[in-house]
Amino acid sequence: MANTPTVTKRSSRVLRENAAGYAFIGPMFLGLLVFTIVPTILSAILSFSEWSFIAGIDKIKFVGFSNYAKLLDDDVFLLSMKNNLVLLLAVPIQIVVSLLIAVVVDRLVYFKSLFKVVFFLPYISSIVAVAIVFQLLFHPSYGPINSFLTAIGIDNPPKWLADIHYALPSVMIILIWIGIGFCLIVYLAALQSIPRDLYESADIDGAGAWTRFSRITFPLVSPTTFFLLVTGLISSFKSFDIIKVLTEGRPANTTSVITYYLYTTAFENLKTGYASSIAWLLFGCVLLITLVQLYGQKKWVNY
Amino acid sequence: MRYKHIAGRAVATFLMLIVGIAFVLPFAWMISASVKPEIDVFKYPIEWIPKQWMAYDNYREVWFGEYPFVTYYWNTIKVTVLTTIVSVVVSCMAAYGFSHVDFKGRNALFVVVLMTFMIPSASILVPQFMIFRWLNLFDTHLGLILLGSFSALGTFMMRQFFLGIHKDYLDAGRMDGAGHARIFVGIAMPLVRPAIATYAILRFIWTWNDYANPLIFLRSDALSTIQLGIQKFASESGVYYSLIMAGTVSAILPLIAIFVVGQKQVIEGISLGGVKG
Numbered sequence: 001m002a003n004t005p006t007v008t009k010r011s012s013r014v015l016r017e018n019a020a021g022y023a024f025i026g027p028m029f030l031g032l033l034v035f036t037i038v039p040t041i042l043s044a045i046l047s048f049s050e051w052s053f054i055a056g057i058d059k060i061k062f063v064g065f066s067n068y069a070k071l072l073d074d075d076v077f078l079l080s081m082k083n084n085l086v087l088l089l090a091v092p093i094q095i096v097v098s099l100l101i102a103v104v105v106d107r108l109v110y111f112k113s114l115f116k117v118v119f120f121l122p123y124i125s126s127i128v129a130v131a132i133v134f135q136l137l138f139h140p141s142y143g144p145i146n147s148f149l150t151a152i153g154i155d156n157p158p159k160w161l162a163d164i165h166y167a168l169p170s171v172m173i174i175l176i177w178i179g180i181g182f183c184l185i186v187y188l189a190a191l192q193s194i195p196r197d198l199y200e201s202a203d204i205d206g207a208g209a210w211t212r213f214s215r216i217t218f219p220l221v222s223p224t225t226f227f228l229l230v231t232g233l234i235s236s237f238k239s240f241d242i243i244k245v246l247t248e249g250r251p252a253n254t255t256s257v258i259t260y261y262l263y264t265t266a267f268e269n270l271k272t273g274y275a276s277s278i279a280w281l282l283f284g285c286v287l288l289i290t291l292v293q294l295y296g297q298k299k300w301v302n303y
Numbered sequence: 304m305r306y307k308h309i310a311g312r313a314v315a316t317f318l319m320l321i322v323g324i325a326f327v328l329p330f331a332w333m334i335s336a337s338v339k340p341e342i343d344v345f346k347y348p349i350e351w352i353p354k355q356w357m358a359y360d361n362y363r364e365v366w367f368g369e370y371p372f373v374t375y376y377w378n379t380i381k382v383t384v385l386t387t388i389v390s391v392v393v394s395c396m397a398a399y400g401f402s403h404v405d406f407k408g409r410n411a412l413f414v415v416v417l418m419t420f421m422i423p424s425a426s427i428l429v430p431q432f433m434i435f436r437w438l439n440l441f442d443t444h445l446g447l448i449l450l451g452s453f454s455a456l457g458t459f460m461m462r463q464f465f466l467g468i469h470k471d472y473l474d475a476g477r478m479d480g481a482g483h484a485r486i487f488v489g490i491a492m493p494l495v496r497p498a499i500a501t502y503a504i505l506r507f508i509w510t511w512n513d514y515a516n517p518l519i520f521l522r523s524d525a526l527s528t529i530q531l532g533i534q535k536f537a538s539e540s541g542v543y544y545s546l547i548m549a550g551t552v553s554a555i556l557p558l559i560a561i562f563v564v565g566q567k568q569v570i571e572g573i574s575l576g577g578v579k580g
Contacts, residue, residue, distance in 0.1 A: 020483040021406025028397035029412065031453025036419045039430035046430065053433055101322065108315035116570065117562075118323045121330060124562045124569070126512035128530045129551045132537045133333045136544055139345070144332060147347035177326070182573065189574030238423045241514045245534055259425040266429045267519065279426040286423050
């Protein structure tokens, strides 16, 4: 009986704490619920249906796994998927180049901060602007790149974005160009955290530049490399803006990617159900990379 | 030994300058093309500094000609500023809740928030579009602002900073009888001010550059943002490349300005969390 006031006081404190907690996270949680969680569930349900969102909700028809089965026979989808896989190649290239630049810029140059800004410019510029500029730079007949190539004696320079063989590599070059700044900044931060005396004792042992890089720098930044690899692969799968503005999948779908095909299927051909099954395959790819990350982090990375 | 060192540095700097040129040239070409007459744009050898200037005419044509660039600009500023403010407030609140309020189900809810982080935005465009129609958010700036404001990334990033606040500061407030609301506004927020600046600048850059969301969730030209605007301008005005470049420069310039001012915050934010937009 004597305890009652303290108990009520305590439980009212707990209640108040709970109420405060829900009030603080409420707006964010509600937003994520409406704009992310519910759409994810809806997308999963719709992926088993044949439906177009301009028809009423009563026109919806559930077709089981047939959307997914159709995807396996869909040439444009398979080509887009293949292009996505090819574009993944840009990620390791970009990582290697930015590590090299980072090592040089970190300790060996004057004007370090100027270089940081220069390499970072593409990252802060909008993809739309970058894509428009590169469309002109790569222009097959009078773009400056081909004018230059012709001037130095190359008679038939590639038609870049207009050529079915060169279009995807051109996209890749642009992706690498955009992505280096981000990797570089992350690498520079990682290099800062390597203790200087490791290099000093290597110097005393007479280790050359390559030994220092391969025995000290490379192993010690491996968590960063792994992180950049995973985020790079995921964002490569998600890239949409660049394709939409730069090529719209042309020529002949040779630069189409999953997200772009998803966009045209959903918003131009209005096949909501089919588009949702593409969306879930995309989600599956991203999930797969994430799982490999969780598993691989313990296994491959030297801490 | 010392001379050798200086020579080595000079060589490395020179090498990096050459690599750096590949990063600057496209921007230099863009700016150069935007201030010259159309017929000089593709002239080769490239006239980096134009012999004949058309800067005034080009930019006037873009800004006050057929396409409402002033409107695009105003729309972008409005959407970007409001998204940044709402996103910072909502993210900080959630971050404080997830780090310093001890409520039931906190960990489970935080895991749910983190899981939304993995969902590619392209995967949910279609249902988002439907929900926008149902809630009458389609073709409104409000919808775009809301969409940009709720991000697991913001919550996660700010939570890291809130976790860094020593409990003693907050406990001192509690001793004085302050509730969570007062502690949050009066003690916690001021302590993470540099982190707020970092997140705000990153969110500003991402929103300003966002193209996919305006493309899908806006329809009226009068509501278009600058990214949508220059893309429309580039694909519809066909061969007026100097004007297209003037539009592109106009779209990028404010960001470069912000980056130059907030460079330290941006680079810190990127290197700290390794966050990606």
